[in-house]
Amino acid sequence: MSSLWEQTSSLPSFPALTGEVHAEAAVIGGGMAGLLTACLLQRAGVRVVVLERGRIGRGQTAGTTAKITAQHGLIYHRLLDQLGEERARQYAQANLRSIEAYASMVGKRHIDCDFTPCTAFLFTQEDPSPLQEEYEAAKRLGIDAFLTQETELPFPVNALGFRDQARFHPLRFLGALTQGLTIYENSPVLEVSSDQVRTPQGLVRAEKLIFACHFPFVNVPGYYFARQHQERSYVLALEQAAVLQDVYLGVPGLSFRSWDKYLLIGGGSHRTGENREGGQYAALRQAARRYWPHCREAASWSAQDCMPIDGVPYIGPFSSAEPNWFVATGFQKWGMTSSMTAARILSSLVQGHSAEEEVFSPDRFRPTASAKRLAGEMGHAVGGLGRFLLEPGRIPVENLPAGHGAIVEVDGKKAGVFRDDRGQVFAVDIRCPHLGCQLEWNPEEKSWDCPCHGSRFDYQGALLSGPAQKGLKK
Known part of the structure; x- marks a missing residue:
């Protein structure tokens, strides 16, 4: 399902890499x-050259709600407690910059x-004390924040606002960035060495x-598969609903922002x-009808986010x-704000300058310091491998209804099977080619998703997103 941004923009196309090229820097992605x-x-x-597996901007950027904000949930109170004031201030000020x-x-x-300055609100209909703590932390770190009960939302809330934030159309902005850049599309990276990147038809030195x-x-070096997991969330674009000036995130609850005549309502996050x-889209549609009974759905899509163990992005030396x-x-x-933070830090490092924002350094990762969360991530990986080795298929293939997917027995072996509305069966290897975890069916997207590290595949086995680099065997 294409996002509203994809439906309302047209990005330039670029050739695939063929032959050998030389550059000072190669950007993968x-x-x-x-x-x-x-x-x-x-x-x-x-x-510099850019290598993209498919089309530029068609990955996670296309799925964003496109809020440019330093308000990243209930984060600053936690950062002060866990990292101290200096690192918490680095995080806040980097995002403001x-x-x-x-x-x-x-x-x-x-x-x-459509870059539009606005206020970013966290809101709750529950205990407001976490907002009070976050407000005090934000003010301490130099953020222009305020508490209020007055918002544009159609229900009463307590809210924490950050002034001078923004929203925009991400793909229209992205298209402007391409001018003058050397970009190769449909050029998946197959192999990297210290100073080489190999694609199906080319090589970058x-x-x-x-x-x-x-x-x-x-996977090695770096071990990023052990440092983070991925989560999906879901979005509807509505017509004939509210048009909001500001952007909103519930804690817990839904996300709201407007673009043009559309209202974006998001939520349903899960690993x-x-x-x-399933049921995420149904829950969003129910909420939309409750607040705006005459609204009409114009688009629906989902997005994927990498969730680091300590809640801070990894930006710096690999x-x-x-x-x-x-x-x-x-x-x-928070991919939009973090993308600019990453660009500023990495462009400086590549040129040989030091980075001031040590809070983002990947070198901060120490297994002993994050033992509990690291054990949780490793537990998911072990569980995913164990399910493949120990669990039987869940139903016989002949019992699979049309329009559904499941792990079934096929000739005495487990397979991931989807039966379309015409009764045609599509069977794929249920092991993720990344590290071998057992995939699970996502009924919302009709995809096979990896619970260990987040790779995704369509019902025919084609790769949708990594870290896997290839699709599933039929």
């Missing part, structure tokens, strides 16, 4: 983080992307490699690969074992 990084490097005089950087870039380049591909597909029952590799991942639900 043509989403917001990758293209912003390439844009800043090019502006600094660095020869990224909002300013977007505004500056839009203004200087005259980018027509570059002094610096930048992994901006959402979830790094290289990727843990949605056997690993001490590969000093010329860099990474940007773990953006949680």
Whole structure:
């Protein structure tokens, strides 16, 4: 299902890489983080190429709700407790500077992307004390925040507002970034070495490699598969509903923002690969009808986010074992602001400058310091492997209803099977090609999703998103 952004924009197309090219830096990933990084490097005089597996902007950037904000849920009170004031301030100020950087870039380049300054609200209909704690933490870190009960929402709430945030049309902005960049589409990376990137028909030799591909597909060094997991969430675009000036996030609850005549309502978050029952779109539609009975659905889609163990993105050197590799991942639900933060940090590091925002450094990861959460991530991986080895198929293939998918027995072996509305059966290997975890059916998207590390495949086995690099065997 295509997003509202995809339906209302037209991005330029670029050729696939053929032959050998040389550059000072190669960016793997043509989403917001990758293209912003390439844009800043090019502006600094660095020869840079971008490699994209499919089409630029059609991955996670297309699924965003496109809020440019330093308000990242109930985070600042926790950062103060866990990381201390210096690191918490680095996080806050880096995101505030990224909002300013977007505004500056839009203004200087005259980018027509509906960039709109606004206030970002956290709201609750439950105990307001967490908002009070977050307000005090935000003020302490230099954020212009305020508490209120007056909002545009059609129900009473307590709310915490951050002034001077923004929203925009992400793909219209992304399209403007491509001007003058060397971009290769339909060029999946098959193999990397210290200074080489190989695609099906080409090779890039570059002094610096930048992994901006959402979830790094290289397992060692770095071990990013053990540092984070992925979550999915769901969005509806509504007509004949409210038109909101500001942006809103419930804690807990729904997300709201407007663009043009549409209202975006989001929610239903769950760990990727843990949605056997479905129902997320139905719950959003029920909420939409409750608040705006005459609304009409114009689009529906889902998004995926990398969730780091300690709640802070990994932006910086990929690993001490590969000093010329860099990474940007773990953006949680805040990919637009974090993309600009990553671009500013990585473009500086690639040019040999030091990064001031140590809070984002991937080197901060210490297994002993995050033992409980690390054990949880490893437990999911072990569970995913164990299900494949120990669990039987759940139903016989002949009992699978039309329009449904399930893990079934086929000739005495387990397989992932989908039966379409005409009765045709599509059977795939149920093991994720990334690290072998057992996939699970997502009825909302008709996809096979990995509960260990978040790779996704359509019902015919084609790769939708990584860290896996190839599709499923039939």
